[in-house]
Amino acid sequence: MHADPLPRTARIPGSKSITNRALLLAAAADGTSTLRAPLVSEDTLAFRKALTDLGATVRAASDESRWTVTGLGGAPRGGGPVWCADAGTAARFLPPFTAAGRGTYRFDGSAQLRARPLRPLVDALDRLGARVRADGGGLPLEITATGLDGGELDLDSSLSSQYLSGLLMAAPLLRTPLTLRPEGLVSRPYVDMTLALMRRFGAGVDAYADRVTIRPGGYRPHALDIEPDASTASYFLAAAAACGRAVSVPGLGTGSLQGDLRFVDVLAKAGARVSVTAEGTTVAGTGRLRGGFDVDMGDISDTFMTFAAIAPLADAPVTIHGIAHARLKESDRVAAVTANLRACGVRVDEGPDRITVHPGTPAPARIACRRDHRIAMSFSVLSLASGVPLVLDDPACVGKTFPGFHAELGRLFPDLLPGGPGGPGAPGGPGVLGAPGVRTSVEEGE
Template structure:
């Protein structure tokens, strides 16, 4: 008998038998890990990343940087490591990143990782030789024109046969002039972050001016800026008194760091949602007091939807009240949270309107269309709007919940399965993109 392919296998989403009571250790942030890998690779000295996320997206980023000549050594640090000995202290996995002269020819597999397909073409302009970028079929459909056009303006040579998308080849010349550039990043804030991350290595740095409509996912740009400043870069931003929609990075050397990666707060969402919909309690250890991660907004959103939370010494403690309320919320800055919020909203006691997320039509899949179709096929009442979703709670029934190779669709289906018996998730393995071992973590939370 042949095994069922992972992409067609059906996973019976566990149905909650009562209130959840669990502590869940969420792996490190994908967004922080991949930004840290890029910055460490461009530094003037080696650095360490502690507790990095090991997932498909981060391993693709590490593999791509290795292909360009960067040394990335994986080790397991122990609490017995002597302080000041040049190795990180404390238990857990660590990656030592050893910068090197970047070179081609090289081939980069971006998978379907937005951070890899957008952050690395600017890095490739610094390599000596051609670097070809390719990826999953869905990656060909995701917008990349903002990065391609901007790099050409800054002096790069890129072959994309006019597609403005993958596959493409960056002909690295060992450096890039840099300077001022105008881009429309309304389809992805990653266009801005991509240029800022490599800008300290450009001869003139960079001045990025966003010329389009509203800019989504601003917390991710703030994350990029904070991480650049932490390694010694000089960055002027609208928040620091600069012009609106303009970011400037001065050329200069970057420092190697010993950085501990925060837990991925967006990946904590399904576990917090479990507490909300089962009237239970979930603790997420190491939740940071201050962070630029968009997932921190969950504290506010899920509290408004019926829960309560406390940030204590042992982490974030979130408790459901037994009631789940609808919400009218603009998610423009935190669009990645939309699938999980939509799932909770489908189980609420009143309608919800999720706004400001038209750009989700260009993510791993068209998330607005996918959520509408899948929730409605379980008996829901979801309609798409111009920039989001309107959700009217209905009594749901079991059925197959398709994921479209989208990790956040899979976790949204798992949330629904807690309250709806008979939900089967197609291709739950896609969660490995950012949340390895999700089925095991989910079963552990439920005591299964």
């Protein structure tokens, strides 16, 4: 393996986290907002459809490169069903938005989304005076809204930061100021992103170390360029580090709103050369991965799987901790990574909030994606970097955040495909669907 003299440029779609937050803020604004380079994926389209069902207007350019959103000038009115599909952000962000309005709203989603917890959010809305019915503490739930007053609220944020973000974004639509004190907050960078975007749309925000106070006043329309998705970029940057190549992501640099860009610090710890400038980020592999360290990835837990998947290729064990809340995502991600690495013959020690991955040569295996896009993407990188064929049982699940993932991985690393460019592992090659170097079968996930 060797470092490329010139980095290859990855085509990373827009941030899902920024796209869905900006959609909601634009839908609440009094006027018309423009979102440039939004992510077009299953999650964002489900979120967009839910907002149009609530009365906002979203017009997309013919190539989907620009969405024009005409807002409601406040919270929704009228009520009705809201389908969240698989989108966790829809289930966590939209109930507070509707609770600030008027009408009866019935939320539901896929079986996978129904299994994800909502109890801290339901309890918070109940304490603010909303009428919420949620049998079992999750979806389906019903909200009967007559508007909300603010006040002061302690919020259990140990399971997900999205409960806090949802309440924060609804707060400017309340009748009086709202002060939120998060308890056990995980993934704080996502809350910082929420607050930064709220300010751009004109919200009055006073943030302190232990609490946030939001003043009433609604939102103003705004034109926003959406930066590339840092979580999605992690797969291509990790592939560069593990394969001894160089990859650049333009537009994802020092001004990023996304905490997951800190993933490159983990790659640097593992020996990769990293450059982050105002223009973008570049990672260059050196031909070997260093291990022998512990790393807390709690604040960037959407990328822990990326690093765990390439960790067997390091020269010493790696321990990743602070990731207990990752068990409550699209799947139990700690258990999923552990089981799949063990299926590859890799030794893994698992704890409630940590895993230790030992060096090893992966063996061909069947990867259980559990309908989780991040599991499929992470193990695609392991297959590419190790040269070992892996079978993804649900390659299409990457459509949740990046429908073009498999093709882009093949475009960036065509010479690492089995048989070279156009070989059996290439996109469009014989008998293969999906990731380069990864054999896939189209079967339903868990």
